[in-house]
Amino acid sequence: MVKKLSDDARAALLPGLPAWTLDAARDGIARSFRFKDFVEAFGFMSRVALLAEKADHHPEWSNVWNRVDILLTTHDAGGLSQRDIDLAKAIDAL
Numbered sequence: 001m002v003k004k005l006s007d008d009a010r011a012a013l014l015p016g017l018p019a020w021t022l023d024a025a026r027d028g029i030a031r032s033f034r035f036k037d038f039v040e041a042f043g044f045m046s047r048v049a050l051l052a053e054k055a056d057h058h059p060e061w062s063n064v065w066n067r068v069d070i071l072l073t074t075h076d077a078g079g080l081s082q083r084d085i086d087l088a089k090a091i092d093a094l
């Protein structure tokens with residue numbers, strides 16, 4: 001059963017994800033992306049979707065034209081878990 005990250009774990013892990021911000025209300029990490037146009041944005045979303053399926057861990061996200069907003073939080077844990085950290089790193093590596 002996946003558990004929420006402790007405060008110490010968060011303090012150790014979040015600095016390694018400088019492009020992501022902690023959304024305290026949702027207890028997740030968030031990042032906004034801007035692309036040249038919709039096609040670029042949708043292509044990015046397609047690549048993230050494949051990462052998510054491979055990880056069996058899925059983003060909460062929205063897309064408006066060239067903008068993609070992603071929130072990563074673990075529903076099974078009720079908040080931020082290692083799975084969110086791992087998926088954020090995989091997204092950053094795209």
Ligand SMILES: C[C@H](O)[C@H](O)[C@H]1CNC2=NC(N)=NC(=O)C2=N1
Pocket residue numbers: 056057058059060072073074075076077
């Ligand atoms: C049954 C399946 O493994 C679970 O529902 C997975 C799917 N993707 C998920 N994604 C996220 N963000 N949180 C989860 O708890 C989660 N659980």
